[in-house]
Amino acid sequence: MRLALAASAAAAVAIAATGSVGAATTYNLEATYVDNVNPSNTQARRVIGINGAWPPPLVVANYNDSLTVNVKNSLDVPTSMHSHGIFFKGQNYLDGAAGVTQCGIPPGESFTYQYVPQQWGTYWYHAHINGQYVDGFRGPLIIRPPTEVYKYDAEYIVVVGDWYHKEYPEIMRSYAGIHNPTGSEPPPDSVVVLIHDGTKYIDNMTFAPGKTYRLRLINMSAFTMYHISIGGHTMDVIEVDGEDTNRKTTGGFWLSVASRWSVLVTAKNTTDKNYQMDLGVDTSMFAIMPPTLQTNYTTPIIYNPASPLDATPAPWEELDDMTLEPHVVEPSTAADQSITLDVRLDMLDDGINHGMFNEVSYSKPKVPTIFTAVSTGGNASKVDIYGTRTNAHVLESNKMIQVIINNNDAGSHPFHLHGHRFQIVARNDSLYDPSNPPALLPNPVRRDIVQVPPLGSAVLQFRADNPGVWAFHCHIEWHMATGLFATFIEAPLEMQQSIKIPQVLYDQCNKLGTPSAGNAAGNLDVLDMTGEVDGPNVISGGWDRVGKIALAFTILAALLGLATVVWFGST
Numbered sequence: 001m002r003l004a005l006a007a008s009a010a011a012a013v014a015i016a017a018t019g020s021v022g023a024a025t026t027y028n029l030e031a032t033y034v035d036n037v038n039p040s041n042t043q044a045r046r047v048i049g050i051n052g053a054w055p056p057p058l059v060v061a062n063y064n065d066s067l068t069v070n071v072k073n074s075l076d077v078p079t080s081m082h083s084h085g086i087f088f089k090g091q092n093y094l095d096g097a098a099g100v101t102q103c104g105i106p107p108g109e110s111f112t113y114q115y116v117p118q119q120w121g122t123y124w125y126h127a128h129i130n131g132q133y134v135d136g137f138r139g140p141l142i143i144r145p146p147t148e149v150y151k152y153d154a155e156y157i158v159v160v161g162d163w164y165h166k167e168y169p170e171i172m173r174s175y176a177g178i179h180n181p182t183g184s185e186p187p188p189d190s191v192v193v194l195i196h197d198g199t200k201y202i203d204n205m206t207f208a209p210g211k212t213y214r215l216r217l218i219n220m221s222a223f224t225m226y227h228i229s230i231g232g233h234t235m236d237v238i239e240v241d242g243e244d245t246n247r248k249t250t251g252g253f254w255l256s257v258a259s260r261w262s263v264l265v266t267a268k269n270t271t272d273k274n275y276q277m278d279l280g281v282d283t284s285m286f287a288i289m290p291p292t293l294q295t296n297y298t299t300p301i302i303y304n305p306a307s308p309l310d311a312t313p314a315p316w317e318e319l320d321d322m323t324l325e326p327h328v329v330e331p332s333t334a335a336d337q338s339i340t341l342d343v344r345l346d347m348l349d350d351g352i353n354h355g356m357f358n359e360v361s362y363s364k365p366k367v368p369t370i371f372t373a374v375s376t377g378g379n380a381s382k383v384d385i386y387g388t389r390t391n392a393h394v395l396e397s398n399k400m401i402q403v404i405i406n407n408n409d410a411g412s413h414p415f416h417l418h419g420h421r422f423q424i425v426a427r428n429d430s431l432y433d434p435s436n437p438p439a440l441l442p443n444p445v446r447r448d449i450v451q452v453p454p455l456g457s458a459v460l461q462f463r464a465d466n467p468g469v470w471a472f473h474c475h476i477e478w479h480m481a482t483g484l485f486a487t488f489i490e491a492p493l494e495m496q497q498s499i500k501i502p503q504v505l506y507d508q509c510n511k512l513g514t515p516s517a518g519n520a521a522g523n524l525d526v527l528d529m530t531g532e533v534d535g536p537n538v539i540s541g542g543w544d545r546v547g548k549i550a551l552a553f554t555i556l557a558a559l560l561g562l563a564t565v566v567w568f569g570s571t
């Protein structure tokens, strides 16, 4: 299918920053509702756009620029903006994760995310509150390096995302409802592919003979992964998640783990045929196929508009991201501190299917965790003050941290860590075996997302050199929203010295009625946890209770279980 942008979806394009290192670059992003947007040509709907338009603009700056992004909230609910993959060293409060590093920007108010990027590559920005990115608040963010590792003539940004016809709050009521006891996820109604040439969104990619193109592929989905290939061409992977890699040629890969991949594609010397990029949708996790969803999408690559299309797909190939080598070599070293996270998805005592780490489904604390860390003095390194519902882990300053993820679920999950890129030192189709610890590797791949296979495991490592509170969560929006979420409190005592939270963030908490001091229960006597958010909990308390609850839900499931799945497929 050809993906054209409806007139109402014309882009508000900001001009790219081309100044020298140290330039000041400013973007004004006003979050607004936009009616009648129909990017997939299937059904128009209201979306969350930027500056009255959708898709949201490209944000681009140079390494070491002073980048200012003013976010104005013209929605009727709080919002926040996360810059996915940016480290924000010394500025943890710019991370934008609502409930963790800020309360949220109240309706009518603004917040300025101002920083000097000390990294480069392909990133994206998105709302990090109540699923607003699923409704459209998401756009590309590119940081240009002082010098590129690889030469290329031009680039295209290819943004791939799944698309729902209903608004997130409505879908969420069904997904996280008692009518969906098995936790069946909503499949998207469509897929939207957006191409950006650095100055504006365009309809298709043009290749000039003999030139080399960098394609920056960004997966902004809530749920869906794609297989990417280009008929008649191969691709050389040169970047994952902002990390330059040694060149690796492939015919195709899954854009899953892959938040972002850059590839170089060398154009043919001939213009007698046009080609297309093929996107195969992984439908294996969908309980139902909505009528408007296709299994394959394409986007044209034009050498000469008069030439015919050669639609032959490239031979099937899958590249394992574990085989990618970072350009800047970093061997893995022995870990100092190890954290094990057991992943499970199951129905809890509220009758709703939740995601859990170590049997705990995350519930937002009364006080967003960053405020607890900076307001509790010497007690900030005691994990208990962060509450029992936040999956809190205190990371010791400058230690090599190891995170072992054990996925006890039959689906695969993409986990994302804020504030860092980690080494993936092991991944396995079976659960972690302590008698078989990961070997030291000469140069493991470094990413900010890891896909953990069904009933499998992964081992990540990173240096705790970025004091702050960083979220760690499944990037499937439906799982994150129902509790598959943890908080890493990194070097809290140093954080109290180095992190100065701007007053406006305290004012915004006040306005929203959220306390901004004390422990997770909102108590200033920080060792007193009374009044803490409690539940939902694993069903326990003796067989009698378990039996009754299970029976009640089984009957309900029999009566209503299919209703939600069918509703997901309706438009």
Ligand SMILES: *[C@@H]1O[C@H](CO)[C@@H](O)[C@H](O)[C@H]1NC(C)=O
Residues within 6 Å of the ligand: 021, 022, 064
């Ligand atoms: C980054 O900018 C600062 C301030 O403008 C300057 O002092 C510094 O040398 C720059 N760093 C690099 C690596 O260019």
Ligand SMILES: *[C@@H]1O[C@H](CO)[C@@H](O)[C@H](O)[C@H]1NC(C)=O
Residues within 6 Å of the ligand: 002, 203, 204, 300, 302
């Ligand atoms: C490519 O995009 C241009 C501009 O919108 C359009 O005129 C042209 O028909 C497109 N070509 C193909 C093959 O889709």
Ligand SMILES: *[C@@H]1O[C@H](CO)[C@@H](O)[C@H](O)[C@H]1NC(C)=O
Residues within 6 Å of the ligand: 219, 220, 221, 222, 223, 224, 225, 226, 255, 256, 257, 258, 259, 414, 449, 451, 475, 476, 477
């Ligand atoms: C990318 O694809 C995966 C599917 O594996 C999806 O769950 C994830 O949320 C998508 N988005 C991002 C940003 O990784």
Ligand SMILES: *[C@@H]1O[C@H](CO)[C@@H](O)[C@H](O)[C@H]1NC(C)=O
Residues within 6 Å of the ligand: 210, 266, 267, 268, 269
């Ligand atoms: C295009 O032609 C040049 C010069 O003859 C050659 O070096 C190059 O390999 C050709 N490229 C392709 C993709 O065939």
Ligand SMILES: *[C@@H]1O[C@H](CO)[C@@H](O)[C@H](O)[C@H]1NC(C)=O
Residues within 6 Å of the ligand: 227, 278, 279, 280, 281, 282, 283, 295, 296, 313
């Ligand atoms: C469509 O995508 C699937 C993978 O999701 C792939 O197996 C199949 O070959 C694709 N079909 C075409 C025509 O590209």
Ligand SMILES: *[C@@H]1O[C@H](CO)[C@@H](O)[C@H](O)[C@H]1NC(C)=O
Residues within 6 Å of the ligand: 376, 377, 378, 379, 524, 525, 526, 527
């Ligand atoms: C921890 O909090 C308790 C209760 O507020 C207080 O008495 C104690 O001095 C604090 N400890 C440190 C190390 O700050």
Ligand SMILES: *[C@@H]1O[C@H](CO)[C@@H](O)[C@H](O)[C@H]1NC(C)=O
Residues within 6 Å of the ligand: 426, 427, 428, 429, 430, 433, 436
């Ligand atoms: C996966 O785990 C099994 C059992 O512990 C082990 O034999 C195998 O080497 C592991 N594979 C990898 C890639 O680590």
Ligand SMILES: [Cu+2]
Residues within 6 Å of the ligand: 412, 413, 414, 474, 475, 476, 479, 480, 484
């Ligand atoms: Cu998940």
